Amino acid sequence: MKILVCISNVPDTTTKITFSDDLKSFNPAGVQFIINPYDEIALTRALELTESQAGTVTVINIGDASTEPTIRKALAIGATDAVRINATPRDAYFVAGQIAAYAKDKGFDLILTGRESIDYNGSQVASMLGEKLDLPAVCIVKSLMIEGSTATLEREIEGGKEVLTCPLPLVASATEGMAEPRIPNMRGIMSARTKPLTVVEPVDIPQLQQIIKFDKPQSRGQVKLVAADEVNKLVDLLHGEAKAI
Amino acid sequence: MSVLIYAENTGGKFKKSTFEVISYANVIAKEQKTNLVAISIGNVENAELEKLAKYGVDKVLSVTGEQLKLFVNQAYASIIAEGAKASSADTIVLSASFSGKGLAPRIAVKMDAGFVDGAIGLPSFNGSFTVRKGAFSGKAFADVSLTSTNKVISLVPNSYKVVEDTKPAAIETFAPVIKESDFRTMVKEIVRAADKVSLPEAEIVVSGGRGLKGPENWGMIEELAELLGAATACSKPVSDAHWRPHSEHVGQTGIAVSPNLYIAIGISGAIQHLAGVSASKTIVVINKDPEAPFFKAADYGIVGDAFEVIPRLIEAVKEFKSAHA
Ligand SMILES: Cc1cc2nc3c(=O)[nH]c(=O)nc-3n(C[C@H](O)[C@H](O)[C@H](O)COP(=O)(O)OP(=O)(O)OC[C@H]3O[C@@H](n4cnc5c(N)ncnc54)[C@H](O)[C@@H]3O)c2cc1C
Numbered sequence: 382m383k384i385l386v387c388i389s390n391v392p393d394t395t396t397k398i399t400f401s402d403d404l405k406s407f408n409p410a411g412v413q414f415i416i417n418p419y420d421e422i423a424l425t426r427a428l429e430l431t432e433s434q435a436g437t438v439t440v441i442n443i444g445d446a447s448t449e450p451t452i453r454k455a456l457a458i459g460a461t462d463a464v465r466i467n468a469t470p471r472d473a474y475f476v477a478g479q480i481a482a483y484a485k486d487k488g489f490d491l492i493l494t495g496r497e498s499i500d501y502n503g504s505q506v507a508s509m510l511g512e513k514l515d516l517p518a519v520c521i522v523k524s525l526m527i528e529g530s531t532a533t534l535e536r537e538i539e540g541g542k543e544v545l546t547c548p549l550p551l552v553a554s555a556t557e558g559m560a561e562p563r564i565p566n567m568r569g570i571m572s573a574r575t576k577p578l579t580v581v582e583p584v585d586i587p588q589l590q591q592i593i594k595f596d597k598p599q600s601r602g603q604v605k606l607v608a609a610d611e612v613n614k615l616v617d618l619l620h621g622e623a624k625a626i
Numbered sequence: 627m628s629v630l631i632y633a634e635n636t637g638g639k640f641k642k643s644t645f646e647v648i649s650y651a652n653v654i655a656k657e658q659k660t661n662l663v664a665i666s667i668g669n670v671e672n673a674e675l676e677k678l679a680k681y682g683v684d685k686v687l688s689v690t691g692e693q694l695k696l697f698v699n700q701a702y703a704s705i706i707a708e709g710a711k712a713s714s715a716d717t718i719v720l721s722a723s724f725s726g727k728g729l730a731p732r733i734a735v736k737m738d739a740g741f742v743d744g745a746i747g748l749p750s751f752n753g754s755f756t757v758r759k760g761a762f763s764g765k766a767f768a769d770v771s772l773t774s775t776n777k778v779i780s781l782v783p784n785s786y787k788v789v790e791d792t793k794p795a796a797i798e799t800f801a802p803v804i805k806e807s808d809f810r811t812m813v814k815e816i817v818r819a820a821d822k823v824s825l826p827e828a829e830i831v832v833s834g835g836r837g838l839k840g841p842e843n844w845g846m847i848e849e850l851a852e853l854l855g856a857a858t859a860c861s862k863p864v865s866d867a868h869w870r871p872h873s874e875h876v877g878q879t880g881i882a883v884s885p886n887l888y889i890a891i892g893i894s895g896a897i898q899h900l901a902g903v904s905a906s907k908t909i910v911v912i913n914k915d916p917e918a919p920f921f922k923a924a925d926y927g928i929v930g931d932a933f934e935v936i937p938r939l940i941e942a943v944k945e946f947k948s949a950h951a
């Protein structure tokens with residue numbers, strides 16, 4: 382089985398987010414970058430599948446050279462090889478276009494992404510890839526089994542789950558539950574240094590949108606405390622002041 | 627020209643988020659002086675279809691068929707794009723529900739459309755078409771300007787109020803030709819807790835954390851939620867320990883919610899938890915530790931033991947309800 386896992390390089394969850402002075406771009410200075418947590422889940426599931434049924438796991442990232450530590454980490458976790466499309470990711474349409482251009486004639490049986498990147502929170506790439514490659518895309522998947530050439534997936538729906546089957550090849554986006562992310566071990570880290578990382582130049586993709594401004598949510602101000610033996614007051618505040626009940 | 631919305635249903639009934647989407651798109655259609663068209667897919671009865679007219683829809687396209695009874699991402703996306711062509715729509719709005727999240731990007735690619743996923747407010751109409759969405763998991767907003775002719779917007783549930791605007795809408799059957807290859811996925815089973823309020827759409831959420839000690843103590847959480855018509859949620863360690871199902875886990879790695887009211891009980895307020903709940907309009911925190919970080923992100927708080935405070939709160943809500951019945 383040939384699997385492609387799309388990995389995005391994102392600020393660590395606990396990072397304090399700051400922007401450039403013109404508020405048009407994210408300020409990466411001093412920020413610790415990690416593999417998007419959902420992509421780590423996807424990568425781990427891909428490794429499990431190739432361990433039980435043989436095959437290869439290629440990771441792909443759209444990014445400039447600064448993302449290579451993240452790519453090497455994916456190799457250390459166990460990916461077979463890696464591809465970096467040498468471009469700054471403009472938006473999900475650009476990313477999906479680059480991945481589709483790379484993957485279209487490579488015969489992948491399965492393409493995995495995360496449910497969303499924790500920086501721009503798009504949850505767009507999986508479905509866009511499906512459309513560009515004319516493949517089914519199953520989004521927000523918490524269980525993925527493969528038997529022969531058929532996948533059985535569980536995707537999240539409001540208040541429950543939907544179980545579906547789909548013939549390979551397909552695209553799926555991973556969420557919690559699909560696998561427990563692995564931590565690289567020493568052997569993995571050593572071997573990652575020599576695993577192949579191919580750099581590919583990007584294709585042209587039209588720009589349809591642009592982030593023109595970032596903004597921070599307003600702080601809620603000081604919390605109003607209500608004494609533990611006066612909970613009626615809380616109910617009154619929620620009704621009269623907050624209009625929440 | 628027109629604006630097209632996808633009217634999502636569950637089991638033949640339109641969801642609240644569908645009416646939010648119509649109300650939102652109605653403003654865009656009025657601003658652009660064009661028609662508002664809704665497309666419904668699946669087996670929805672006429673009486674239900676007529677409900678769409680209450681919120682400003684001029685025309686309803688109804689697509690039915692045995693193969694379309696259950697959601698099929700690829701086929702539904704093709705149908706919506708065909709519906710857009712048939713009604714010369716250049717703006718498509720749908721809910722950022724679980725299904726909507728799968729549909730919208732496909733439609734955007736089909737239509738070469740700029741796309742805002744998870745919009746939380748109306749577009750600006752002063753020259754540029756700019757829509758606000760959340761970014762960095764609740765830590766920021768991004769204003770996205772769409773420069774393409776065609777535009778797709780998915781709207782976060784609960785972020786736009788339902789507004790009535792009754793019109794005499796025409797209901798038409800629409801029967802686009804769909805490729806067989808759009809039906810490769812096959813639904814085997816749908817598992818849903820039938821009588822519960824759906825978490826992403828809930829207006830009130832009552833959420834419990836590790837401070838509740840064990841699954842046996844969730845009775846009072848459920849009682850409070852039921853009284854308030856709320857959905858129940860939990861922190862990650864709680865679902866990891868199988869005290870509660872994973873579908874209730876909110877936060878960075880779980881579901882992101884933006885209800886009117888979020889009540890957090892025995893939750894410390896770790897940054898990864900806040901990532902999924904900070905868009906809530908009002909936040910109440912109940913925690914026995916006055917230093918719990920969640921108090922810094924809350925509007926109202928009670929410092930106290932949940933096992934004493936929650937029973938009192940249940941009584942207070944009962945009193946309130948009987949006084950306001
Ligand atoms: C990559 C990553 C992703 C994560 N994603 C998520 C996520 O999506 N969602 C999430 O929730 N967490 C997530 N976490 C975990 C997060 O960091 C916290 O560990 C978690 O939110 C803590 O859960 P908690 O508040 O229930 O438990 P604790 O931190 O243990 O807090 C329990 C709280 O209960 C209070 N308490 C105890 N007894 C009582 C009582 N009798 N009455 C009232 N209060 C009481 C305590 O004072 C304490 O504040 C993630 C972590 C990482 C590293």
Ligand SMILES: Nc1ncnc2c1ncn2[C@@H]1O[C@H](COP(=O)(O)O)[C@@H](O)[C@H]1O
Pocket residue numbers: 386387388389390417419420441442443444470473476493494495496497498499501502503504505506507
């Ligand atoms: N720059 C990137 N390079 C490779 N994969 C990416 C990139 N950005 C996003 N992805 C993939 O697409 C998923 C969803 O991202 P998004 O649609 O941006 O929320 C991520 O979890 C990754 O799997």
